[in-house]
Amino acid sequence: MRQRIQIQLTVNGEPAEVCFASYKTLLEVLREDLGLCGTKHGCELGECGACAVLLDDQPVLSCLVLGVECSGRRVTTVEGLASDGRLHPLQQTFADLGAAQCGYCTPGFLVTAKALLDEDPHPTRDQIREALSGNLCRCTGYQQILEAVEAAIGTAPASLGTAGSRGTGS
Ligand code: FES
Ligand code: FES
Secondary structure, three states, rough: OOOOOEEEEEOEEEEEEEEEEEEEHHHHHHHHHHHOOOOOOOOOOOOOOOOOEEEEOEEEHHHHOEHHHHOOOOOOOHHHEEOOOOOOOHHHHHOOOOOOOOOOOOOHHHHHHHHHHHHOOOOOOHHHHOOOOOOOOOOOOOOOHHHHHHHOOOOOOOOOOOOOOOOOOO
16 A cells, blocks of 8 residues: 655645655645646656746755655745735736747746746846746747746845645645
């Protein structure tokens, strides 16, 4: 019988308790056990960035992190970016500037860009490019994504945190 474990963590600002098979990745726990399907399942090899989330405010590839490693920690997914019914400035600029086309890569870009702007509110284009270098997009050619991040500079709060209530029950 496969071992199950139970952990407590904070997901998008809300305490959560979740029970899952011990082999599961954070990506699987988010999507399958917490019902947060905004984080996308791509290569599962750490190569595409579609699964990026923030773990204690640092971007990680959730396909490479075991769920058990997240006990007691803070996870922020794309569902946690909007606050008080308002899109995060990055979500708005991505929408306004056509940086999201099929959208599959978008959650990973958004959380990675949020971490960058939280760390450095005024990055250069090269710094943006470097920060997003682990995120792949098949649709946009990246130009609109870079422009959307630049357009959000100066509008993003230093840290929007993880406000909002989402379904985080197990
Ligand atoms: S699904 Fe995690 S990097 Fe591709
Ligand atoms: S918008 Fe389609 S993969 Fe990026």
